[in-house]
């Protein structure tokens with residue numbers, strides 16, 4: 182269950198779940214019909230008993246003996262079939278409802294705005310989508326099963342009892358709850374006294390434990406008489422509470438029996454009185470008692486139904502909260518027929534919610550199509566924020582991003598995002614094969630997958646795997662090393678047919694040889710792709726067509742490696758540090 186600070190009322194949560202069950206109402210209706218049939222057969226049991234007792238013992242029986250097994254077996258067979266159908270159909274409805282709810286939750290998760298993920302506690306998405314719906318609907322479903330399985334027969338039985346003998350039924354309905362309340366009081370007292378005795382025992386143990394642990398202190402304080410008195414008090418409490426417990430236990434059984442006898446004698450007296458005055462038979466009374474016992478066993482289950490309903494709704498609150506997470510806004514409508522990869526950023530501003538300072542503060546730069554540029558700057562300068570803004574993950578508060586001259590705000594998010602292939606700092610891989618990870622969400626073309634893996638300097642490694650391209654890589658690539666994970670993510674980006682490639686610290690975990698191999702591959706694509714490199718390593722950025730130096734959310738220097746060195750500013754200082 183997801184911990185939440187603010188929770189909607191349980192009734193509201195229930196209403197949120199109803200639309201998921203509504204499309205499967207036919208299953209529910211069929212389940213109810215099956216349980217109504219079960220209730221109907223239950224009523225027949227005391228009725229048959231009555232007939233058997235009243236007419237069956239006569240020498241010339243009113244019915245043949247073979248009818249007894251035939252009717253009884255037939256009755257229970259029908260009851261069993263309808264009981265099975267009821268349970269099956271209800272679980273069918275529950276299963277469909279859970280499926281729809283899960284699908285809606287997954288949709289909400291996939292569409293959620295970026296701020297949802299920033300605040301998301303670890304593991305809670307899985308809980309909200311996988312465990313919460315199952316647990317909530319299961320608990321509510323079990324409660325509905327109880328309500329249907331026991332409630333409908335209980336109602337039927339109650340109707341039968343009234344039909345059979347309304348006076349005795351009314352008297353019983355008054356007597357039984359009074360008996361139940363009194364018995365509950367008796368049981369509560371037994372429990373209370375039991376816990377008091379337990380607590381007294383714990384106190385006594387801690388007094389002895391203190392005395393044993395603090396023996397030196399006790400003697401140095403001359404506190405032996407004090408501890409003796411403390412022990413005597415605690416021991417006396419144990420004696421008193423134990424005696425009370427024994428008395429309460431000893432009294433509870435005869436008291437319960439006495440109460441039961443009072444109730445029972447009232448019912449039996451009334452039945453006998455009716456027998457004498459109104460001519461009812463022993464068979465009638467036996468049928469009445471049987472129906473009453475059946476009703477009571479159903480009522481006991483019904484009394485326990487409130488708890489799972491409350492628990493189910495509390496669990497449901499966790500997942501319905503996800504349904505309310507606002508979806509990502511996508512106001513743009515335009516599309517790009519072709520994209521060369523020219524990026525113009527004009528006076529871009531971005532401030533995260535709750536942040537004191539802007540992450541991007543009037544940033545302007547131009548990256549012509551086919552150029553390779555590098556972004557460098559101190560940690561927190563806004564390099565990753567720019568990448569987020571380019572892909573529409575962080576909506577800017579001012580300025581414009583032009584892609585091939587088109588304002589990205591006017592394009593759909595999908596149209597913008599498919600123009601970028603990004604390897605970010607935090608690599609995300611899927612628990613699937615190497616091939617599926619490279620050709621993620623696309624139809625894999627083995628030749629292109631191989632080419633991407635070769636460019637990412639991972640082909641030799643993949644060939645050494647037991648199942649090659651089809652080897653599964655574990656959750657988030659857990660069977661790979663840090664460098665291999667990075668190279669796989671690079672291969673995935675290279676495989677994507679996007680005009681702009683972004684590498685955000687994408688080679689930080691690579692050894693020099695692998696890094697050089699990746700660089701060479703990028704050089705081979707130079708001119709065809711727009712490449713943005715973010716790196717703290719000089720070797721990664723020095724060959725870029727243009728290096729932008731960022732500080733506090735804006736570009737403070739730009740030029741080629743040699744131009745910036747000649748400038749003698751931040752970049753030159755950074756190079757000096759990198760070389761020492």
Ligand SMILES: Nc1ncnc2c1ncn2[C@@H]1O[C@H](COP(=O)(O)OP(=O)(O)OP(=O)(O)O)[C@@H](O)[C@H]1O
Nearest residue numbers: 299533534536540559560561562563564565566567
């Ligand atoms: N989701 C966020 N919510 C609030 N503030 C953020 C968020 N992401 C980044 N920031 C802040 O925005 C500023 C720029 O961060 P950004 O990650 O863009 O820097 P960076 O240059 O990429 O740093 P690094 O080189 O360490 O990756 C920092 O002050 C950072 O604390």
